[in-house]
Amino acid sequence: xxxxxxxxxxxxxxxxxxxxxxxxxxxxxxxxxxxxxxxxxxxxxxxxxxxxxxxxxxxxxxxxxxxxxxxxxxxxxxxxxx
Amino acid sequence: xxxxxxxxxxxxxxxxxxxxxxxxxxxxxxxxxxxxxxxxxxxxxxxxxxxxxxxxxxxxxxxxxxxxxxxxxxxxxxxxxxxxxxxxxxxxxxxxxxxxxxxxxxxxxxxxxxxxxxxxxxxxxxxxxxxxxxxxxxxxxxxxxxxxxxxxxxxxxxxxxxxxxxxxxxxxxxxxxxxxxxxxxxxxxxxxxxxxxxxxxxxxxxxxxxxxxxxxxxxxxxxxxxxxxxxxxxxxxxxxxxxxxxxxxxxxxxxxxxxxxxxxxxxxxxxxxxxxxxxxxxxxxxxxxxxxxxxxxxxxxxxxxxxxxxxxxxxxxxxxxxxxxxxxxxxxxxxxxxxxxxxxxxxxxxxxxxxxxxxxxxxxxxxxxxxxxxxxxxxxxxxxxxxxxx
Numbered sequence: 001x002x003x004x005x006x007x008x009x010x011x012x013x014x015x016x017x018x019x020x021x022x023x024x025x026x027x028x029x030x031x032x033x034x035x036x037x038x039x040x041x042x043x044x045x046x047x048x049x050x051x052x053x054x055x056x057x058x059x060x061x062x063x064x065x066x067x068x069x070x071x072x073x074x075x076x077x078x079x080x081x082x
Numbered sequence: 083x084x085x086x087x088x089x090x091x092x093x094x095x096x097x098x099x100x101x102x103x104x105x106x107x108x109x110x111x112x113x114x115x116x117x118x119x120x121x122x123x124x125x126x127x128x129x130x131x132x133x134x135x136x137x138x139x140x141x142x143x144x145x146x147x148x149x150x151x152x153x154x155x156x157x158x159x160x161x162x163x164x165x166x167x168x169x170x171x172x173x174x175x176x177x178x179x180x181x182x183x184x185x186x187x188x189x190x191x192x193x194x195x196x197x198x199x200x201x202x203x204x205x206x207x208x209x210x211x212x213x214x215x216x217x218x219x220x221x222x223x224x225x226x227x228x229x230x231x232x233x234x235x236x237x238x239x240x241x242x243x244x245x246x247x248x249x250x251x252x253x254x255x256x257x258x259x260x261x262x263x264x265x266x267x268x269x270x271x272x273x274x275x276x277x278x279x280x281x282x283x284x285x286x287x288x289x290x291x292x293x294x295x296x297x298x299x300x301x302x303x304x305x306x307x308x309x310x311x312x313x314x315x316x317x318x319x320x321x322x323x324x325x326x327x328x329x330x331x332x333x334x335x336x337x338x339x340x341x342x343x344x345x346x347x348x349x350x351x352x353x354x355x356x357x358x359x360x361x362x363x364x365x366x367x368x369x370x371x372x373x374x375x376x377x378x379x380x381x382x383x384x385x386x387x388x389x390x391x392x393x394x395x396x397x398x399x400x401x402x403x404x405x406x407x408x409x410x411x412x413x414x415x416x417x418x419x420x421x422x423x424x425x426x427x428x429x430x431x432x433x434x435x436x437x438x439x440x441x442x443x444x445x446x447x448x449x450x451x452x453x454x455x456x457x458x459x460x461x462x463x464x465x466x467x468x469x470x471x472x
Contacts, residue, residue, distance in 0.1 A: 082218050
């Protein structure tokens with residue numbers, strides 16, 4: 001198991017009621033797996049999770065990206081206003 | 083003698099004076115200013131983002147600027163769309179904007195396209211420009227702008243805003259990722275509120291738009307480190323700037339290894355909803371109620387639940403007596419507060435959110451539901467002039 005930090009931004013803070021959480025995850029977990037874990041904990045993320053921007057250590061992370069120890073993972077919602 | 087007032091340096095005497103502060107910067111200088119004069123940029127949307135972009139590109143002397151918008155200036159625009167003014171309320175935005183741009187700089191050319199940017203006209207319009215600035219306000223238009231830029235090989239200077247949050251990047255498929263690399267699929271329709279429904283801090287598109295204008299100028303001049311391959315995320319409330327390094331998505335459907343999108347598509351269909359306010363045209367009458375019908379129903383003391391799905395702070399602006407209040411975002415989790423057998427009339431500000439609420443409730447098995455056409459604003463205009471339209 002390893003520890004990661006997850007940061008929520010903008011409207012995702014309203015949806016989860018959190019700004020920052022720490023989580024223990026299995027060593028072989030990928031970003032896609034982490035998304036499933038987050039949906040379970042925060043059901044309101046279910047519909048939006050595939051549209052959020054996932055950044056891991058300040059780099060855009062695709063679903064198949066492995067997660068290093070102590071990773072900082074930030075989630076940003078898409079916005080469309082202009 | 084050169085013709086007119088043009089000196090053999092490529093700028094007129096007036097232009098030397100006008101651009102004096104640019105000519106003093108080594109990274110711009112005379113060469114750079116001539117580059118700008120011979121450059122062209124297309125701004126899609128002349129709203130909150132398009133306003134500062136158009137003003138600053140005009141002031142900077144970008145020689146040919148195109149502006150696309152189908153809307154007219156409304157009072158509710160002026161809190162942030164600073165290119166327009168009280169005197170141009172009711173005027174087409176592109177003409178309102180052109181007037182201000184040419185006042186600021188009569189030496190440039192401003193082309194107006196008073197029409198929606200669509201799959202039918204987008205390539206024809208965009209192919210005449212060096213760079214495209216995305217100042218649109220909805221997902222379908224953003225995918226369209228992206229795809230047009232990928233097909234034409236043009237940089238797409240992207241910006242978007244909501245409440246206190248802004249995003250900026252330069253999507254340039256030749257050198258980095260495109261919008262679809264980041265957002266392969268649009269969010270489910272209605273999940274992300276528009277600024278018309280959720281609001282936006284007036285200055286926010288000013289900040290984001292001026293960054294877009296800055297990136298445009300740098301791209302045209304070929305100077306500095308641009309936002310190609312980086313996404314800037316700005317939060318005005320916390321005053322934070324975060325960067326995310328971006329990568330091209332090898333599986334991107336338009337700029338990846340095996341693209342399957344080779345022409346413009348129907349973007350409203352792709353996003354599952356039209357870019358602009360949901361139309362009630364395709365909605366059967368049984369789901370609709372007009373302000374007059376609602377007034378009759380209330381006057382007759384009929385048994386039904388009037389349900390306001392706006393946010394609590396909107397109640398301070400206007401309300402309809404006797405309405406229960408559950409914000410749209412909480413409706414799914416508070417469904418047990420509703421009686422399946424009772425008739426429900428939903429309303430919001432203009433009918434967008436109540437339409438979403440209608441879809442949500444019917445999908446959850448509540449069938450005696452209607453939504454108020456035009457929302458409480460229509461109620462204010464037709465029934466109760468004592469409350470404001472906002």
